[in-house]
Amino acid sequence: MSSSTVTVVSAPGKVLIIGGYLILDRSYQGLTIGTDARFYTIVKPGNKCSKITVHSPQFNDAAWEYRVNDACQVEAINEDNRNSFVEITVKYTLSVIANRIPKQKFNEIINQGLDIYIAGSNDFYSQRKQLEILKLPLNTSSLRLLTPFNKNDINLKQVHKTGLGSSAALITSLVAALLIHFQCIDNIGNQQKTLIHNVAQMCHCLAQGKIGSGFDVSAAVWGSHVYKRFSPDILNPVIQDENNVDGATIDNIVDPSTSNWDNEVVPTALPPRFTLVIADVDIGSNTPKLVGKVLAWRKANPEQAKALWDTLASHNSMVIDGLRELRSEYENNKSEYEKAIELCSEVKGSEWATLAEQKTLHSNIINGLIKIFQSFQKVRQFLREMSTLSGAPIEPPVQTKLLDACTEIPGVIMAGVPGAGGFDAIFCIGIGNKFVENVENLWLNWKEMNVGPLLANESSEGLKIENLDSVKGLATILT
Ligand SMILES: Nc1ncnc2c1ncn2[C@@H]1O[C@H](COP(=O)(O)OP(=O)(O)OP(=O)(O)O)[C@@H](O)[C@H]1O
Ligand SMILES: C[C@@](O)(CCOP(=O)(O)O)CC(=O)O
Incomplete structure (x- = not known):
C-alpha cells in the first residue's frame, strides 16, 4: 500500500462473557467475544505542512492537531482541547515508526501532513437520545433506521458508552492504520498483529493511567479468543517514567521478537447456530x-x-x-x-x-x-x-x-x-x-x-484492512 493512498483499518468491540476479575491474574483464563460493532481509522495525506489532524466527526469540538518536531516528537498544537487517548496513541506509535523506518521516508510522509478520521459503529454509544429526538421507540428496528456513524451533537465528555470497549478499539485501529500508512508493516498477519497489540496495549495502559488485564485491546486485535493476560512488568519502564523514556526503550518494549510479552491468545468463535x-x-x-x-x-x-x-x-x-x-x-x-x-x-x-x-x-x-x-x-x-x-x-x-x-x-x-x-x-x-x-x-x-x-452480534474476526467505499456510510464521515 502506498503512503499516498488512503489507509483504512477497523477493529472490533468486545464482550467478555467468561473470566471477569479472574483474568486480572495470569493464572486464570477468560473468553472474550468479538462483535460486528467496529471502530474505523482512516489515514489520508494532508495538505498542511507537518501537521497531523485527528477528526472524530461523530462529536462536537472533536478535532485535535499535532506538530512533529525535528526529533520526531509529537506536540499538541492547541493546549486547551486535548484527547489523551488519541494524543498518547499518535505520539507513541509515531515514535515506534520513527525507530523502524528510514528517517527520510518518515519525514516525507510527515512533511505532507496527515488527516486522520476516527469513527465507531453506533452501538459503541447509547442512541437513546437520538431515538427520542426522532420520536422512535427504543428497539432494534429503530436502531436500524439511524445513519451509520451517527453524529451525536454532544461532545465526547457527555457521551454514554455501552461497554463494547470504544477506547481499546479506537486505539488499536489507530495504531494499525498508522503502522500501515507509514509502510512500517505491509499487511496484518500474525507477526504484525503482535506488534500492533504490543503498541496498542502500551498506549491504552498509558491513556487509562493503569494496567488492566488488557483483554479489550487483545479482542480488538484478535477478535473472539480465550485470553490469558500479559505480565504487567513489561510496561514498567514506560509507565513509571513516561516523560523520560526514549524511543529505543519504547521500541524494545513493543518489539515482537525481543520482548517478553507472555499473553496467550487462542482464537475461537461461538459454535455454529x-x-x-x-x-x-x-x-x-x-x-x-x-x-x-x-x-x-x-x-x-x-x-x-x-x-x-x-x-x-x-x-x-x-x-x-x-x-x-x-x-x-x-x-x-x-x-x-x-x-x-x-x-x-x-x-x-x-x-x-x-x-x-x-x-x-x-x-x-x-x-x-x-x-x-x-x-x-x-x-x-x-x-x-x-x-x-x-x-x-x-x-x-x-x-x-x-x-x-x-x-x-x-x-x-x-x-x-x-x-x-x-x-x-x-x-x-x-x-x-x-x-x-x-x-x-x-x-x-x-x-x-x-x-x-444493541444491534451488535458476534463477529469473531479481529483487525481488518478495509476499503473505504465498502463500509456503508464510512466515506460520508469525511465530508
Ligand atoms: N469516537 C471517539 N473519538 C475520539 N476519542 C474517543 C472516541 N470514543 C472514545 N474515545 C476516547 O476514549 C475515552 C473513553 O475511554 P474509557 O477507557 O474510559 O472507556 P471504555 O472503557 O473504552 O468504554 P466502553 O467500554 O464503554 O466503550 C474517551 O474519553 C475518549 O478520549
Ligand atoms: C473486571 C475486569 O476483569 C473486566 C472489565 O471488563 P469491562 O471493561 O467491564 O468489559 C477488569 C479487566 O479485565 O481489566
Missing part, C-alpha cells in the same frame, strides 16, 4: 470502583478468595471447553448437530436434561448444550458469591431477576453480565434464531430497568 445479543442498561456502573472493591477483598481474605477463584475458574473452564466440544460435534456430524439445535431451540435450557433422557438420538450434542447451560448457571452463582463477599454489585439482584427471566426463554443457553458486571449491560446467547425476538420483547417490556437492545 449460536447467536449473541447484547443490551445496555441505562443505570451504569463505575468499573474501576467495582474492581477496587473486589481486589481489596481478595487481598484481605487470600485463602477464602483463592478457594472462590479456583471454584469459579473450574466452571469457567467447563463453559469454554463445552463450547469447544460443540464446535467439534458440528464438524463431526453437521446434520445431527442441526437437528439437535432445532430440537433444543424450542425448549427451555432447564428442560434439555429431560429431552436428553427421552432421546437416544443427538445425545452428545444435547449433553454438550446441557454442560454449557449448567456450568454457566454455576458461573453466575459464584459471581453472586463474589458480589456478596466483596460488597461489589457484580450481579446485583435487579440484574439477577432480568437474567433469570432471559434464561427462561426457550433456546437461551447463557444470560449474564459482561466484563466487570454491575448495572451497565447484559448479554444473552442462544441457539437457533427464535429466541432473539422473544428476548428483545422481554427487554422492551421490562419495567424495573430501562433495557436498550
Whole structure:
C-alpha cells in the first residue's frame, strides 16, 4: 500500500462473557467475544505542512492537531482541547515508526501532513437520545433506521458508552492504520498483529493511567479468543517514567521478537447456530470502583478468595471447553448437530436434561448444550458469591431477576453480565434464531430497568484492512 493512498483499518468491540476479575491474574483464563460493532481509522495525506489532524466527526469540538518536531516528537498544537487517548496513541506509535523506518521516508510522509478520521459503529454509544429526538421507540428496528456513524451533537465528555470497549478499539485501529500508512508493516498477519497489540496495549495502559488485564485491546486485535493476560512488568519502564523514556526503550518494549510479552491468545468463535445479543442498561456502573472493591477483598481474605477463584475458574473452564466440544460435534456430524439445535431451540435450557433422557438420538450434542447451560448457571452463582463477599454489585439482584427471566426463554443457553458486571449491560446467547425476538420483547417490556437492545452480534474476526467505499456510510464521515 502506498503512503499516498488512503489507509483504512477497523477493529472490533468486545464482550467478555467468561473470566471477569479472574483474568486480572495470569493464572486464570477468560473468553472474550468479538462483535460486528467496529471502530474505523482512516489515514489520508494532508495538505498542511507537518501537521497531523485527528477528526472524530461523530462529536462536537472533536478535532485535535499535532506538530512533529525535528526529533520526531509529537506536540499538541492547541493546549486547551486535548484527547489523551488519541494524543498518547499518535505520539507513541509515531515514535515506534520513527525507530523502524528510514528517517527520510518518515519525514516525507510527515512533511505532507496527515488527516486522520476516527469513527465507531453506533452501538459503541447509547442512541437513546437520538431515538427520542426522532420520536422512535427504543428497539432494534429503530436502531436500524439511524445513519451509520451517527453524529451525536454532544461532545465526547457527555457521551454514554455501552461497554463494547470504544477506547481499546479506537486505539488499536489507530495504531494499525498508522503502522500501515507509514509502510512500517505491509499487511496484518500474525507477526504484525503482535506488534500492533504490543503498541496498542502500551498506549491504552498509558491513556487509562493503569494496567488492566488488557483483554479489550487483545479482542480488538484478535477478535473472539480465550485470553490469558500479559505480565504487567513489561510496561514498567514506560509507565513509571513516561516523560523520560526514549524511543529505543519504547521500541524494545513493543518489539515482537525481543520482548517478553507472555499473553496467550487462542482464537475461537461461538459454535455454529449460536447467536449473541447484547443490551445496555441505562443505570451504569463505575468499573474501576467495582474492581477496587473486589481486589481489596481478595487481598484481605487470600485463602477464602483463592478457594472462590479456583471454584469459579473450574466452571469457567467447563463453559469454554463445552463450547469447544460443540464446535467439534458440528464438524463431526453437521446434520445431527442441526437437528439437535432445532430440537433444543424450542425448549427451555432447564428442560434439555429431560429431552436428553427421552432421546437416544443427538445425545452428545444435547449433553454438550446441557454442560454449557449448567456450568454457566454455576458461573453466575459464584459471581453472586463474589458480589456478596466483596460488597461489589457484580450481579446485583435487579440484574439477577432480568437474567433469570432471559434464561427462561426457550433456546437461551447463557444470560449474564459482561466484563466487570454491575448495572451497565447484559448479554444473552442462544441457539437457533427464535429466541432473539422473544428476548428483545422481554427487554422492551421490562419495567424495573430501562433495557436498550444493541444491534451488535458476534463477529469473531479481529483487525481488518478495509476499503473505504465498502463500509456503508464510512466515506460520508469525511465530508
Ligand atoms: N469516537 C471517539 N473519538 C475520539 N476519542 C474517543 C472516541 N470514543 C472514545 N474515545 C476516547 O476514549 C475515552 C473513553 O475511554 P474509557 O477507557 O474510559 O472507556 P471504555 O472503557 O473504552 O468504554 P466502553 O467500554 O464503554 O466503550 C474517551 O474519553 C475518549 O478520549
Ligand atoms: C473486571 C475486569 O476483569 C473486566 C472489565 O471488563 P469491562 O471493561 O467491564 O468489559 C477488569 C479487566 O479485565 O481489566
